[in-house]
Amino acid sequence: MAIKKQRAARRTDALSKERIVEAAIEILDAGGEGALTFRALAAHLATGSGAIYWHVADKDDLLAAATDGVVARVVTDMTDGARPREAIRALALGLFDAIDAHPWVGTQLSRAPWLAALPQIFEGFGSRLEELGVPGSAQFDATSTLVIHVLGVAGQNAANARLHAHRTDRTAFLGSIADQWAQLDPAQYPFVRRVAAQLPVHDDREQFLAGIDLILDGIAALRQKPTPRP
Amino acid sequence: MAIKKQRAARRTDALSKERIVEAAIEILDAGGEGALTFRALAAHLATGSGAIYWHVADKDDLLAAATDGVVARVVTDMTDGARPREAIRALALGLFDAIDAHPWVGTQLSRAPWLAALPQIFEGFGSRLEELGVPGSAQFDATSTLVIHVLGVAGQNAANARLHAHRTDRTAFLGSIADQWAQLDPAQYPFVRRVAAQLPVHDDREQFLAGIDLILDGIAALRQKPTPRP
C-alpha cells in the first residue's frame, strides 16, 4: 500500500540559527561532545536534519557558533577597570572556568581556534599587555604565549573530561595514572615517579593560574631587558 | 549458486602490532589523519579489518602506539649533557619539529595525552628543572607549564595543518585570516588589528621558542623569590 504521509506543515515556532545553536549547547552540556548529532538535534527540535542544514552550513559551523557564544559571554563580562596584571589573571580564570563548565568548548578551542573566538581572546590579553608596558616588538609573542597556555589547558581539560565520562571520579582516575607513573623504571623516570603523588591531589585551576603567573613573571623580566637577543 | 570461496590462508609475513603501527604511521604521514581508516589499513596490509583487531584494541590504541613511537625517537635522541636550560630548549624544539613533520602527532598529543608519551615529556622537562635548582614545591607547576605549552602548540599546529590541506600555501592562509582581523571593529579590537600584519610573516618555530624562553625567564625569577605566596 502506498501511504501518502502527512507532510511538513510550517511551524509556528520558527526554526532559526539561534534556536539551533541554543539547542546544540543544551545537548552538548547535557551529554558531552559525543551526544551532539544531527539526528539528536533534529529530535530535540522536533524537525528533520534537512531543515537544520537550511540554517547551518555544517557541523563545524554549528560548533563554532556554539563556542563563540560561550566565549563571548566570558569576554564581555570582563569589562572591569582593574590593574592590567589582575585583569589578565581574571580573564584567564574566566576562560578556564567556562572551559571547565563546558568541556566541549575546550575541544573546539584546541581543534579549530580560527573558526571560534580567537580574536576576542587575543584582544583581551594583548591590550592588557600593552597597558603593562610590554615593548611593541614583544607583544605578539607574549600574547601568543598566554593564548597558547589557555588553549593548551583547554585541550587537556577536554581530554580529561572525555575520560571521566566513563569513570566515577576524577581523583580515582588521576590516582590510577599516578599508580602507573609510580611504577615506571626508577632509572629512567626519577622525576615522574617523584611527582606522581601530587597528581591526584593537585588543583587544575591553581596549576593553570601558576602557569599564567610564570608567564607574566617572564614578561616582567622581559621589560627590564628590552632587547635580550642582540 | 552457493559459491564456496577460498578462505583465509595463513600468511608467511606474519601480522603483528609492530607491523600494523608501522603501516599506520606510513598512512598518516602520507595522507594525514583523515586517511587512517581500518579499511585503508587493511588494504595497505593486504588483509581484513578483523585481522587487525586481533592485534590492536581499537583506533585509540593504534594512534597511541604510533604517537608513542614518534615521541620516543625524539626523547631518546636527546641524550646530550648540555646545560639544563639549553637541554630544555633543545627538547622543546625537538618535539616541535617532530610535531611539525607529523601533524597527526600534534592532534593525538592534544587529544589524548595520557595514552601517549606524556611521562617521557614530563621527565625530560622536569629532571632538567631539578638540575636548574627550581625548588621542589614549584617543580610540578613549572614542568606542567612547559608541557602545556608544548601540547598547546601541538594542537594549534595540527589545526593549522588540517586547514592547509585544502589550501595551497600557509602564508596565503594566514594572510586571509589577517585580512579578517584587520577588518574588525577598531573600537573593539585595536590590538588585534595592530598585530594582524605580523600574522602571515611570523615564524611559528621562533614564536614557540620565544614562549619557552618566556616561561624559563619566569622560572628563573621564581628561583630568586623562593616563596612568593606565603
Place this chain on the structure above:
DNA sequence: GACATGAATGGATCGCCGTTCCAACATGGG
C-alpha cells in the same frame, strides 16, 4: 601419521554518523 586444539585471518555485516536530495507544504505578491 592422524587428530584435536586454539591462535590467527579476512570478509561480511551492523549500527551510526554527516551530509545530500527532494517531494510536500506555507505564505506573500501579482
Place this chain on the structure above:
DNA sequence: CCCATGTTGGAACGGCGATCCATTCATGTC
C-alpha cells in the same frame, strides 16, 4: 486566486569504527 519562493522533514547515500564468524594453519598429543 495562483504561482514563485522560502522552508520543512524524512528518506537515502556513502563511509566510518567495530563485531561476528566460517575458515585456515601451526603445533602438541598419542
